[in-house]
Amino acid sequence: MKKILPLLCLALLFGSTAFAGLILNGELSQGGFLRGQVPVGTQVFFQEKHLRLTAEGQFIIGFGRDAATQQTLVLIGADGQRRIKPLHLRQRQYKIQRIDGIRSNMMAPNATDRQRIAVEAQLVAAARQRDSKLPFFYQPFAWPLKGRISGVYGSQRILNGEPRRPHYGLDIAAPTGTPVLSPAAGRVSLSHEGMFFSGKTLIIDHGHGLSSSFLHLSEILVKEGESVKKGQPIARVGATGRVTGPHLDWRINWFDQRLDPQLLVKARQ
């Protein structure tokens, strides 16, 4: 009996700090994400948000470009016990990208354009705010097309010599008309024929707040509300909106947090 007691204490100790049945996969980094699974009946909270779980207990969380490097995941077990899992994110260094030759009306939009930009930003924000129960966020993602990477996630932009907002997309150079394939299954949450900055714009909802946006398209091949399969042609590359040449600008969001698409396609399942 004397020998069993310390072992029992050790087990109790681990019982309150360890995370039986918690699985986490992904990139613990700014711009990264984690896919997780917990035993059925567990509740998961991240940044005050009560996360949606699939019937199997799967969920996803994402970290923005400048996310704090110390984060916590809170789990409440079926037994009511609360456990805190600290997450330490890798701090990233972002590139500086200079682009010149942008037309002056794109650099300093007038009052009418600013109003239009605000309306369009609302539409995009609403599409990205969806918390649907689609399960496709948990599946591997593929490249929407192959091409030279002409702009990376997070880079600080200097347009016509002026420092501007960072670039959140992954730019893939390709000729106008090149098919864009859906990187994962989902449902079309926004299809817009011409936004001020992003031109023809398409957003696909993959579920649980994870969405893909495709900017500067020449043609959109799917309609709002339509379900799409992974690898299905959904649009064609173009040069609409604020661009200096044809390319696909692919963005990934977890709600309003902007993630790095390259981390998603390289993630193993």
Ligand SMILES: [Zn+2]
């Ligand atoms: Zn871009």
